Amino acid sequence: MGWLARLFRRERRAPKGAIVTKYIRCGRAGCHCNNPGDRGHGPYRYRVWREGSRVRTAYLGKAEIVPTDA
Secondary structure, three states: OOHHHHHHHHHOOOOOOEEEEEEEOOOOOOOHHHOOOOOOEEEEEEEEEEEOOEEEEEEEEOOOOOOOOO
């Protein structure tokens, strides 16, 4: 089962927020992500939403996101 199906099952409805893509720098000496011009590790997918005044994030994984025509 994919991450999106698990997310819908957990929420029991369409999830609020947005899905964002991030590249992460690990900070280890000698890693390729420390080189200038390197994007870092990833892409990693996160769901971002707001609960009151707080911004929440949930890691979704490295799964490929298929664009829609919506």
